[in-house]
Amino acid sequence: MQNIGPETRLTDSLERELMAAAIQEQMQFKPGKAIKALIAKMAAKLRNNSSQVATKPVQAAN
Numbered sequence: 001m002q003n004i005g006p007e008t009r010l011t012d013s014l015e016r017e018l019m020a021a022a023i024q025e026q027m028q029f030k031p032g033k034a035i036k037a038l039i040a041k042m043a044a045k046l047r048n049n050s051s052q053v054a055t056k057p058v059q060a061a062n
Helices: 012-027 031-055
Strands: none
Touching: none
8 A cells, every 4th residue: 555645646647546556455355364254253153152052041851
């Protein structure tokens, strides 16, 4: 990412170039980030399931 100071004046071509670069960066697939998010979702689901199992009351058989 490029740092632009507050005194920098953007021309139309520079603005288009920066916008295109930002969009391209946003569209790129980042496998490390995707795997981290997947593991975090799985861990949250496991934590949720284990807390539900621990809090379910045991019913006596009649």
